[in-house]
Amino acid sequence: MLSEENLKKVEKLKPRFQTTQALTLPVLWMIQQQHGWISSEAMLYVAQLLNVPVSHVYGVVTFYTMYNQKPVGKYHLQVCTNVSCMLNGGEELRDHVCERLGVKLGETTSDSRFTVTEVECLGSCGTAPMMQVNDDYFENISLEQVDELLEKLS
Amino acid sequence: MQMVGQTSPSVSSVHVVCHNIEIKMIEFEKIILTEIPNLHKIDIYEQYGGYTALRKALGMTPDAVIDEVKKSNLRGRGGACFPAGLKWSFMPKQSAKPKYLCANGDESEPGTFKDRQIFELNPHVFIEGALIEAFAIGAQMVYVYIRGEYKKWIDLLQVAIDDAYEKGYIGQNILGSGFSTDMQVYRGAGAYICGEESSLMNSIEGGRGYPRVKPPFPAQSGMWGCPTTVNNIETISNVPAIMNRGWEWYSKIGAPKHPGPLLYGISGHVNKPAVLELPTGVLLTDLIYDYCGGVKNGKNIKAVIPGGSSTMWLRGEELEGVRMDADSLKIVGTSIGTAGVIVMDEDTDVIKVLTRIAHFYHHESCGQCTPCREGTGWMEKILKRFLAGEGTMQDIDLLLDVANNIEGNTICALGDAAAWPVQSVIKKFRGEFEKRAKKSPTVSQYVKPPHLVETMLNV
Numbered sequence: 001m002l003s004e005e006n007l008k009k010v011e012k013l014k015p016r017f018q019t020t021q022a023l024t025l026p027v028l029w030m031i032q033q034q035h036g037w038i039s040s041e042a043m044l045y046v047a048q049l050l051n052v053p054v055s056h057v058y059g060v061v062t063f064y065t066m067y068n069q070k071p072v073g074k075y076h077l078q079v080c081t082n083v084s085c086m087l088n089g090g091e092e093l094r095d096h097v098c099e100r101l102g103v104k105l106g107e108t109t110s111d112s113r114f115t116v117t118e119v120e121c122l123g124s125c126g127t128a129p130m131m132q133v134n135d136d137y138f139e140n141i142s143l144e145q146v147d148e149l150l151e152k153l154s
Numbered sequence: 155m156q157m158v159g160q161t162s163p164s165v166s167s168v169h170v171v172c173h174n175i176e177i178k179m180i181e182f183e184k185i186i187l188t189e190i191p192n193l194h195k196i197d198i199y200e201q202y203g204g205y206t207a208l209r210k211a212l213g214m215t216p217d218a219v220i221d222e223v224k225k226s227n228l229r230g231r232g233g234a235c236f237p238a239g240l241k242w243s244f245m246p247k248q249s250a251k252p253k254y255l256c257a258n259g260d261e262s263e264p265g266t267f268k269d270r271q272i273f274e275l276n277p278h279v280f281i282e283g284a285l286i287e288a289f290a291i292g293a294q295m296v297y298v299y300i301r302g303e304y305k306k307w308i309d310l311l312q313v314a315i316d317d318a319y320e321k322g323y324i325g326q327n328i329l330g331s332g333f334s335t336d337m338q339v340y341r342g343a344g345a346y347i348c349g350e351e352s353s354l355m356n357s358i359e360g361g362r363g364y365p366r367v368k369p370p371f372p373a374q375s376g377m378w379g380c381p382t383t384v385n386n387i388e389t390i391s392n393v394p395a396i397m398n399r400g401w402e403w404y405s406k407i408g409a410p411k412h413p414g415p416l417l418y419g420i421s422g423h424v425n426k427p428a429v430l431e432l433p434t435g436v437l438l439t440d441l442i443y444d445y446c447g448g449v450k451n452g453k454n455i456k457a458v459i460p461g462g463s464s465t466m467w468l469r470g471e472e473l474e475g476v477r478m479d480a481d482s483l484k485i486v487g488t489s490i491g492t493a494g495v496i497v498m499d500e501d502t503d504v505i506k507v508l509t510r511i512a513h514f515y516h517h518e519s520c521g522q523c524t525p526c527r528e529g530t531g532w533m534e535k536i537l538k539r540f541l542a543g544e545g546t547m548q549d550i551d552l553l554l555d556v557a558n559n560i561e562g563n564t565i566c567a568l569g570d571a572a573a574w575p576v577q578s579v580i581k582k583f584r585g586e587f588e589k590r591a592k593k594s595p596t597v598s599q600y601v602k603p604p605h606l607v608e609t610m611l612n613v
């Protein structure tokens with residue numbers, strides 16, 4: 001489930017922590033980076049790899065919002081609607097993205113390209129409105145720029 | 155050789171003269187977000203005096219370093235303003251167990267976007283500060299916890315850490331001093347609560363981010379039950395300048411009881427939102443009108459959140475003369491928090507904004523304590539009633555009652571953080587609620603729902 005390279009990384013990380021349990025989050029990140037989401041088989045794998053109960057891994061996956069418990073589109077669009085963004089058009093941005101792609105929040109387009117979610121403050125309040133696409137921030141983004149971006153990614 | 159921070163006089167000097175603020179601001183120079191180009195590169199950082207503070211500290215005793223920081227009066231920038239040197243002194247001098255430093259880069263408080271500037275523009279000032287702190291408290295490992303969404307900034311910091319390892323600033327026998335420590339970045343995965351220090355430690359231990367009951371405090375029992383200190387990224391980034399210039403120099407910057415440069419983040423309805431490094435104690439109105447170009451479309455201000463979403467609101471009419479430091483804001487009934495200022499113009503629907511904040515806390519509650527888990531949900535629900543035009547006059551008091559019952563009755567301060575905005579908005583904008591309330595109340599007198607009281611006491 002993990003690549004050779006990632007398995008090597010795991011070994012290198014081990015001495016940095018008192019327990020292997022501490023590697024739960026880093027290993028889940030590796031899984032998600034490779035597979036895009038975290039399946040129940042993956043959770044079982046992580047539990048065995050780190051020698052922790054699978055219930056523990058499940059508990060972690062469900063606690064943190066960034067671990068995808070089901071597959072998401074190739075591009076995960078995350079629109080912030082917290083205060084500073086809201087004051088600068090974050091909700092309009094959210095609605096615009098949903099409308100353009102014809103999906104509701106949390107849904108994925110039928111071609112599996114885009115998933116849209118609404119997120120809490122991403123620390124980009126001074127460059128609102130903003131949207132995160134996978135790992136990248138798009139800040140100070142206008143509706144026209146969003147259209148262009150979606151066009152490019154389609 | 156020019157020391158880090160000795161840039162050409164910053165814009166503040168010009169400004170300060172014309173506004174006749176205390177003279178000391180004229181001398182203000184930035185120490186974190188300086189104007190030196192490419193300071194994120196280790197060579198440039200060294201060229202401007204970088205890592206000399208570490209060298210100096212390693213030649214002192216750990217106690218002398220702690221003493222220097224204590225006297226400087228540096229206070230935490232993560233929200234609670236706790237004196238940094240005092241916190242370090244709580245760490246046991248002798249310990250059979252390893253000791254740890256956790257640097258808090260979770261930065262998830264709405265309205266806060268400063269630590270990422272440090273990762274991007276001056277990561278080495280943070281790394282150097284963390285190494286000095288690790289030496290002072292005897293930590294063999296520095297964990298840098300960074301919110302999961304900050305992937306780009308994690309990568310930027312990692313480059314800087316790798317460079318510092320290569321140059322021998324981190325690792326075994328640092329600069330021949332005999333002191334050794336390591337630095338490990340830990341990526342969060344989307345949970346505001348992990349910024350709370352004990353939750354952060356549980357997260358690094360690889361678990362759910364549940365806050366712990368205190369005491370014991372981290373200095374007695376932190377990571378895996380070992381002595382641990384948690385400090386904010388910005389707090390730590392102040393340390394090199396204190397070592398280089400001495401506590402006397404540092405303690406004279408800005409507000410005497412809360413000195414130093416502060417990274418203010420101003421957002422919302424201002425023309426030029428920004429992160430600005432200025433002394434503590436600048437006038438809130440100066441931040442908004444002079445540094446950030448005033449309110450968009452020349453409108454008036456209805457309300458300001460001074461220090462991130464957890465802090466009490468101020469009305470537009472209350473801003474005159476308010477200074478941005480811990481004590482001054484306390485006097486006007488609020489707090490400095492993370493210095494994340496959110497400005498709302500005269501047309502803002504404050505109930506809508508408050509509802510969004512209430513939603514945030516409800517979403518982010520870890521669910522351990524009943525008052526927080528249930529109370530945040532109720533507050534959101536009641537506020538939504540007002541948005542839908544279904545709220546009643548009784549609902550205003552009910553809302554306040556729920557908030558009052560959360561405050562002080564929870565394991566961690568998220569409960570308080572959820573209650574304070576609600577309490578302050580009702581206090582300051584009660585009229586808005588009354589205007590929105592349905593005119594024909596169905597209950598003639600407000601009665602405390604019995605189960606509410608019971609649940610609250612049933613913690």
Ligand SMILES: Cc1cc2nc3c(=O)[nH]c(=O)nc-3n(C[C@H](O)[C@H](O)[C@H](O)COP(=O)(O)O)c2cc1C
Pocket residue numbers: 229230231232233234235236238258259260261262263346347348349350351352384385386387389390566567568571
């Ligand atoms: C709900 C909650 C969230 C917090 N989030 C952060 C955060 O994102 N960053 C931070 O530095 N401190 C945060 N804190 C404060 C930390 O618990 C802790 O006080 C701080 O990291 C200590 O560092 P300092 O003394 O240098 O400020 C949070 C506290 C609470 C209650």
Ligand code: SF4
Pocket residue numbers: 347364365518519520521522523524526527564565566567568569
């Ligand atoms: S106050 Fe809220 S967030 Fe904090 S421990 Fe209790 S339930 Fe969790």
Ligand code: FES
Pocket residue numbers: 080081082083084085086120121122123124125126128130264265266
């Ligand atoms: S409010 Fe949207 S990034 Fe902070």
